[in-house]
Structures are given as structure tokens and as C-alpha cells.
Amino acid sequence: DTGVSQNPRHKITKRGQNVTFRCDPISEHNRLYWYRQTLGQGPEFLTYFQNEAQLEKSRLLSDRFSAERPKGSFSTLEIQRTEQGDSAMYLCASSTTSGLTGELFFGEGSRLTVL
Amino acid sequence: AQRVTQPEKLLSVFKGAPVELKCNYSYSGSPELFWYVQYSRQRLQLLLRHISRESIKGFTADLNKGETSFHLKKPFAQEEDSAMYYCALTPLNTDKLIFGTGTRLQVFP
Numbered sequence: 001d002t003g004v005s006q007n008p009r010h011k012i013t014k015r016g017q018n019v020t021f022r023c024d025p026i027s028e029h030n031r032l033y034w035y036r037q038t039l040g041q042g043p044e045f046l047t048y049f050q051n052e053a054q055l056e057k058s059r060l061l062s063d064r065f066s067a068e069r070p071k072g073s074f075s076t077l078e079i080q081r082t083e084q085g086d087s088a089m090y091l092c093a094s095s096t097t098s099g100l101t102g103e104l105f106f107g108e109g110s111r112l113t114v115l
Numbered sequence: 116a117q118r119v120t121q122p123e124k125l126l127s128v129f130k131g132a133p134v135e136l137k138c139n140y141s142y143s144g145s146p147e148l149f150w151y152v153q154y155s156r157q158r159l160q161l162l163l164r165h166i167s168r169e170s171i172k173g174f175t176a177d178l179n180k181g182e183t184s185f186h187l188k189k190p191f192a193q194e195e196d197s198a199m200y201y202c203a204l205t206p207l208n209t210d211k212l213i214f215g216t217g218t219r220l221q222v223f224p
Contacts, residue, residue, distance in 0.1 A: 003158070043159070045211050102147055107158065
């Protein structure tokens with residue numbers, strides 16, 4: 001499967017613990033996005049990278065959230081000191097600047113449950 | 116503020132009936148608009164883009180700037196159209212998508 005890959009698919013953690021999610025984009029894609037989706041809502045933009053540069057970060061994203069894409073390939077999203085309100089599906093997507101604007105390729109998501 | 120509104124959480128129709136999924140947007144400039152679809156147990160994927168003026172799987176969507184709407188239509192619904200549909204916009208000069216809350220379409224046989 002050459003699509004966007006996310007790990008782990010499910011994560012259950014206790015409040016206050018740190019969690020990290022990994023996203024492997026489609027290999028030739030230079031843009032990578034993180035979204036969060038809660039029940040009954042559409043995906044909410046968190047941040048995006050072009051190559052290794054983080055170009056935009058949502059103002060809704062607290063300081064407990066950090067994302068990296070160190071070599072312009074895979075990306076990690078870390079949540080420190082998790083809270084119950086962080087429970088959500090975390091979606092990663094990738095695209096290419098040479099492709100159609102707005103055509104993002106999504107992964108299957110990483111579901112976080114904070115107890 | 117940039118916002119996408121999908122007023123219906125659920126739309127149920129019978130096979131062969133026409134379908135219209137509503138989408139309204141709020142944006143000061145000229146956004147690009149999209150419909151994304153998520154079938155059961157599948158990933159979110161692009162269905163169509165307003166700029167392409169295309170028909171995909173029998174669906175079309177027309178951008179109405181006066182009404183700031185981008186409704187998705189299909190004249191004859193099929194059972195395989197049952198899915199979650201999200202309207203989204205991209206502000207000018209970004210590739211960031213802003214999604215609506217989605218509408219679940221159920222097509223009954």
C-alpha cells in the first residue's frame with residue numbers, strides 16, 4: 001500500500017501522559033498536514049509542513065502539541081500532558097505542490113482515547 | 116472569518132431519488148471549494164473541486180458566489196452513494212482545507 005500510513009492506529013492513555021503519533025506520507029509528496037476530528041465534527045486543521053518547514057500552525061493548538069518533520073519525509077505529532085479533551089481522531093494527509101490544489105490524500109487516522 | 120456550514124447532519128433518500136447536500140461558506144475572498152467523501156471503513160478522499168467543473172460518480176456542484184453556496188447534487192441516488200460528505204474550502208494562496216461538519220447520506224433500497 002503506497003498511501004499515507006499512520007501509527008499507532010489506536011492509543012489509550014491516562015490523563016497526564018505524553019503520546020506521539022507518526023505519519024508516513026506518500027513518498028513523492030512534499031506537503032504534510034495534521035488534522036484532528038472529534039465526534040460529529042469535520043476535520044479541524046492543526047498544522048502543515050512543506051518539506052521540513054512548518055508553515056502554519058493553528059491558533060487553536062495549545063503549547064502541549066508539537067509536530068516535527070525533521071527530514072521532510074515522515075512526521076510526528078506529540079501531545080504532552082494529555083487531557084480528556086484531547087481524545088479524538090488525529091488525521092494525517094499529504095499532497096504535492098505539483099498536484100491539484102486542495103487534493104489531499106488522507107491516512108486512516110490515529111484514534112486517541114484519554115482516560 | 117473562514118467558515119463552512121453544512122446544515123444537515125443526516126440526509127436519507129430512497130434509491131433513484133434526487134439528492135442535494137447543502138454547503139454554505141463564509142470567506143472574504145475567492146476560495147476554492149471542494150467536496151470530500153468518506154465511505155464506510157475507507158479514508159477521506161476528494162470527490163470533486165469546483166474549479167474543475169466536473170461530474171464525478173454522477174455528482175456535480177455549482178459555486179454560487181451570490182449565495183455563497185456550493186451544494187452537491189445528484190439526480191438519481193444509488194445505494195453505493197451512502198457515505199459521509201464534507202464540504203471544504205481552501206483560502207487563497209494556501210493549501211489548508213477548512214471543513215464543514217459533514218452530512219451523512221443514507222440511500223435506502
